[in-house]
Amino acid sequence: MEIQPYLFFNGRCEEAIAFYRSALDAQELMKLRMKDAPPNPARPVPPEHADKIMHATLVVGSTHVLMSDGDCGEGGNTVHAGFSLSVTVDDRAAGEKYFNALADGGQVMMPFQQTFWTSGFGMLTDRFGVPWMVNVRDQQAAPK
Template identity: 55%
Template sequence: MQVQPYVFFNGRCEEALDYYSAKLGAQVIFKMRYKEAPPDPQNPPRPGLEEKIMHASVRLGSSDWMASDGRCDPAAPPMNGFSLSLTADDAASAEKYFSALADGGQVVMPFQATFWSKGFGMVVDRFGLTWMVTLPSEE
């Protein structure tokens, strides 16, 4: 069994994937726009979604996750109820990732040593996605 996050960026998926690729080294393995999907007369895409991302597969480190623009609903609530946890290989990487995610976002807990980790911090990035960055004690 495998559980993978599927993150909906409500119209900002391409921007988010470009950012994560540039700042975190994410690789977009697959990307399909709404206009590239087979037609479904029972569930046609809303006009204006043609260039938006219907589905993307992303590899970040050794983890794969999925992303989409979703329905691009202006009334959609912010992302809530989950975080992505990023475990860094070393202190320099952990601080680099935390700073990149904090750029244009909001720091919830500054990156710092804790009783369970040599470094831990929480940030809501510029796309509204909450991240927990960890540097394991074994480092």
């Protein structure tokens, strides 16, 4: 079994894909636009949404992150509540790199810093309203 996050970006998915490709070295696996779907008379796609993203898959490390523009409502940020995406890396330099890239245009909730369990951990909400935790997988600071 796998659990994969599926994020909705309310019309900003194309921008989010570009951001995560840069910030997380993500690879775009596939992308389907609204206009690629077979016509559905019961639910026609408005012409202004034809190029919006119905479904996309990014590969971040070994994880598939699924994404969509959703119904493209009013634009702006979708509310992402009740969860946080967690990035775990093997060294502090990588942790700082990803934390700073994700924080660009977002809001830092807890600066990236040493804690009692690791040499680096921080929390932020990115420019799309997605909450993140970045954690270094080490035992350097773990209590004995």
